[in-house]
Amino acid sequence: MSREDTTDQGCRNLRWALALLDGLISGGMRRLVLSPGSRSTPLVLAGQRQPELELTPILDERSAAFFALGLARVSGRPVGLLCTSGSALAHWFPAVIEASESGIPLILLSADRPPELRDWGANQTIDQTRLFGGFVREFHDPGASEEGPAALKMMRALGARAAAVSLGNWPGPVHLNLPFREPLVPAADCEAAPAPTPTLRHTRPLWLPRSSVGASMDAPASSQFCSERPHSHREAIWNEGQNTGIPDLASLLSGRGLICCGPGVCPPAFADALWACARRLAVPVLCDPLSGLRFGPGSEHRIARYDSLLRNPHAAAALKPDWVLRVGHAPVSKILLGWLADIPTILVDPGQGWSDPTQDVRLRIRADAASVCRWLAASEIDPPGGSPTSLDWLARWTTAERQLDLLAADALARFPWCEPHLLADLLAALPEGDGLFCANSMPIRQLDTWSGRRDTALRVFGNRGASGIDGQSSTLAGLNASGIPTTGLLGDLSFLHDLSGLLLLRQLDRPCIVLNNGGGRIFDYLPQRGLPGFERLWRTPVELPLGELLRPFGIAHRAVSDGAGFREALAETLGGAGSGAGVIEVYLDGEISRAVHREFWNSLTIQGLEFE
C-alpha cells in the first residue's frame, strides 16, 4: 500500500485533473454531468474550481449519459460525463452508442484505479480499457497523475484534443480513462488553480468551389448533428482538387430526380441552400420529420406526406424517380426506404457514415450538405430541371402533396380522436422556435405519417442513431436543460423504460406527453400481432398508474382522453412560463388507433389520386 501513501499525491491528482479540464474547457466544454463515487474525486474537486463549468450530479449513470446526450444534441458543445471505477461506466453504453450513431460530442471521463490494482482482483476494479469498443472516436489512458509542467501541458493538450475530436469531421464520443492513486483528497495546503489554455485550432486544407467559398467559410458548418453554437474549427471536406466524383454527378442527375433529407441535417443554415438547389434542379424534396425541414419557412418543393402517398400503388409507380440525392441518415419511413430501393443514389455525407441500407449509392460526396447544395444551385451542370417534363414532374409531387393534405384533414374529421388528431393539435400549439422530442417506435412513425408541414419553426429531436426506446425521459430533460423549451412525445413503454429519468423531469419547461395505450403498440402493426402470448411477450403492457408513480417525484400529472382535454392540458402547460410543466398522460385505445390507421391506409390504396 506504500505507493498509495505518497503525501502530496492528492495535490498531484488535483492539478492533473485541473489541467485536463483546462483543455476541455478551451475546447468548448461547459457542462459536466457526474454520478457519485470516490475514485472520481480529483475531477470533481477540479470541476468545482472551474467557474466556467456547470456541474450536474445524477445518481444513475445511464440516466446521466442520456441527459448529457440531450445537452450536447442541442448545444453542439462537448458535454462531459464523469463516474467512478467499476461497472459504473458500463451504464453509459446505451447513450454512448446513440451518441456515436448520431454524431453527438460526449467526453467520457471514467475514473479508474491505478495500473498496479488492475486485473489483480482488487475491489471495484475491472478492465476499463476500450470498454466502448468502436463506439468512441478515440480512447486514451494517460496513466496515473504526474508532476511538472510537461505533464500538465500534456493533460491540457489531451483535453483540448478530446474536445476537438468529439466535434470533428465525424463527431461523437471520446473516452478518457483516468486512473488515480490514493489519497484522492489533497492536503489543505495544496495550491492548484485553473490555467488559461490556448485554443486548439485545426483544419484540413480547404478549397471550396470558387462560387461558394465565401458562403461556406462564413456559415456554420452543418454536419451529422445540429448544434446551436458550432465551433470554429469544424472541418469540411470539399476539396476542389479532389472532387473526382463531380463529373459523374452530371450524368447521375439526368432524368427525374428527387432529394431526400433524412434525420440529422441542420436547418436553418442548410435550408436556404437546399431550396435554391431544389429550384435549380426542379425536384421535390422529401423531408423526414427529423430533418427539421418540415417545420419552418419552406418552399413549394417540400414534401412531407410521402409515407401516405406511396401507399397508393399507382402513385408509387408513377412517381418513381431516376435518381435520388440523399442527405442525412436513412429516413424513418420504411415505405419510403423500400420504394427507393434500386434507385441510383447520390449520398452527401460529411462524416464517416455509409447510410445506404439498400446499397444503392453510386456516388458518395464527402462534404457538408449546405456547400453541395449551394454549389449545385450555382453549378454549370445542366440538369433537366428546365424542361417541361421536369416541371410536370415537380407539379405531380406538389399536387399529390396538397391532395394528401385534404385526405388527411378529411380522415381527421371522420375518425374518432386519437394520435393523428393529437399531432395536429400539438403542432398547432407549439410556440415558434420550440423543440419537440419524439420517441422511437410509434410516436416518430405517427409524426412521420401525420405531421404535414408548418411554416413556423420547430426543432424536432429524436434519438434515431440506434432508435432505442431507452433513455427518453433523461434525454428530454437534457434537451430542456440546454435552453430550448422542448416538449416530449413518448409511448408508455419508452416512458417506463427510463424510470431514473423521472428524477430529472420535475423542472421541465414544457410537458412530457405520454401516449398511454397499454404497451408496445408497434407490434399491432407487425406480423407478431395475435400470436399466442402476444400481450405478455411482445406488447408487454406494464400495469402502473402514472399519476401515482409521478407524485413522489413531484412531477405534475394531467390525464386526458379526448381532444378537448388534451388541448386544454397543452394550453395550461405551454402557457405558463417556467418550470414544472409535468406529464400529460393521454389515454388512447390502441384498437381504435389501429382501426383508424388501417382504414386510412386502405383508403389510400384505392384512392384515385390526381397527380398528373
Added chain:
Amino acid sequence: MSREDTTDQGCRNLRWALALLDGLISGGMRRLVLSPGSRSTPLVLAGQRQPELELTPILDERSAAFFALGLARVSGRPVGLLCTSGSALAHWFPAVIEASESGIPLILLSADRPPELRDWGANQTIDQTRLFGGFVREFHDPGASEEGPAALKMMRALGARAAAVSLGNWPGPVHLNLPFREPLVPAADCEAAPAPTPTLRHTRPLWLPRSSVGASMDAPASSQFCSERPHSHREAIWNEGQNTGIPDLASLLSGRGLICCGPGVCPPAFADALWACARRLAVPVLCDPLSGLRFGPGSEHRIARYDSLLRNPHAAAALKPDWVLRVGHAPVSKILLGWLADIPTILVDPGQGWSDPTQDVRLRIRADAASVCRWLAASEIDPPGGSPTSLDWLARWTTAERQLDLLAADALARFPWCEPHLLADLLAALPEGDGLFCANSMPIRQLDTWSGRRDTALRVFGNRGASGIDGQSSTLAGLNASGIPTTGLLGDLSFLHDLSGLLLLRQLDRPCIVLNNGGGRIFDYLPQRGLPGFERLWRTPVELPLGELLRPFGIAHRAVSDGAGFREALAETLGGAGSGAGVIEVYLDGEISRAVHREFWNSLTIQGLEFE
C-alpha cells in the same frame, strides 16, 4: 428487399432458433429472461415451444440482466437473456461485467439484423459484434438462419457448447449474436418442434491424488460461483502428473499461517474439507461474510471478527502470520487486505482469476479448493500444526475472537440502536437455509464488521465481482425467483439506482430492507467528508418518499426507526409464507451510526486484548 421476402424464411428462422435452444437446454438452461422486441421473435417463438424453458419478460434490459444474474447465482444453471437489436443489449453490460467478475453463467442472446443491413445505416442496427469485449468467455455469430440437418446440428452444438463454456473451468457469460432475416413470423403451415439433443459431456484428463480421488469425483465441484445443482461436466484441474508447485507448498507452509476464505467459495461441499484442513494445519480460518462460512455448522477455527480485531495495533502485530492460504476473491475488509500485504500467499483458484491485489502470491494452485483442502488434510506434508507453539497460535486467534464477541455485545448494549443492532436482530431472525443478499458500499462492510458467526445455515449473496451499487433490487428478485427465500439489505442509493427493479419486487418471499440514512454514507467514512459541496456531489441524497414511491408498484411498505419496530416488521414479513413481503424502510441517523462506529473502533485501538 427481395432477400427478405423468401416465403419460408420465417419457418427457417424458427427451426434455427429451436435448434439453438435444444442445445442450450441440453446444457442445463431452464430459464430465458427476455425484453420486448421484434427482431428477437424467432427465439421467443422457439422458447414458447420448449416446455422445459420458463420465459420471463422484463421491460428494461438492464433490470432483466441483473434478474438473470440472481437466478444463475443461485441455480448454478446457465440463464438465458434475450433482447432485440440496437442499443438494447448494451443495457446488459453492467450485469455482464458482474457475471464475468463473479463467474456467473449467463447466455446472452442478442437478436440482430442480417449482415447486409449492418453498417449501412439501417434503422436500429449497430455493430453488435464482440460488444462485451473481454467480459464474455466466448462470442459467436453463426450468421443468418440456414436450412438442412447439418445447419441445425451445428446450432444444437453451438447451444450445448455455449452452456458448457458458461459453466466451465472459468464460468461466466457467453454471447451469441443472432441475425434474422424477415419475415420473422413463420407461415401457419410451418412445422417445427424441439428435438432431443445429446448431452455434451466434456472433461480434461483428471488424475486426482490417490487419497482423495473418490471424494473429489463424487462431490460437486466448487468453483468461483456457488451453485445448487452443479453440472456433471464441470472441470477440475488438479493433475497428479503436473502438480509441480506442491513441493513448494511444504516449505511455504512452515511457520504460523492462516487460511483466508474470500467471497465466492462454496459451502457446504467445501466446508467439511476446509475444517479438516484447518485442524490438520492448526490454523485459524478468516471467513469473509460472502464466503458463506460464517453462517452454518462451524468449527473453532472459524474467525469472523478480524476487521475489528486488527484495528488493535498490538493484536495486528502479534497475530501477523508467516503465510496465508487464500481461497476465493479478495476479502471485503480493507483492514484485512492491508494487513495481509507482504505476507507470502498461496492462492487456490480453479479458474482464471489472479486475485492478488497486493501481488504477494508465491504459489497459485489451479484447482478446486475442496480437493486441495482434502489433500492437505490427508497429506504427508508435515506442517508445524502439531507443535505447542502452533496450538498457541490458534488459541490466540480463538481467544481474541471470543473477546471481540464480548466487546461487540457490550457495544450493542451501550450504543443507540443502529446498523450493528439491526444486523444482530436480522441474523437472529432469518430462518435456517434462507438467503441474505447484501448490497455493496456500506451494508456489506457493516455485515463484515458486525455479523460474528451463527451456527444455523444462511446463504449470503453479494454482487462483489465489480462491487457496484447497480442492479441490486433486480438481482434480489432473481435470487428469490430461484427458490431460495432471500432477504435483501440495501442502502437507499443502491435502492434508488435500480428503479426498474421495483417492477420485480412485488412477489418477494422475503423483505427487502432499505437502510435509509440520506444518501451515500460511505463517504462519511472517507476523506471526502466535509469537502465543500459534500452533500450535493458525493453523498447525493435523493429526496423521494419511499412509501409513496412503492405504492403504484403494489409493493408493501413498512417504515421503522427503532429496534422494536424493526423486529416487529421482520417478524411480520418473515412469518407469512408466500408472496409480497415488500420493503422495510429503516430510518437511520447517519451521524449516530458514524459516532457509534468511531467510538467502537477507537475503543478497539486502546483495548488491552488478552489473546496470548
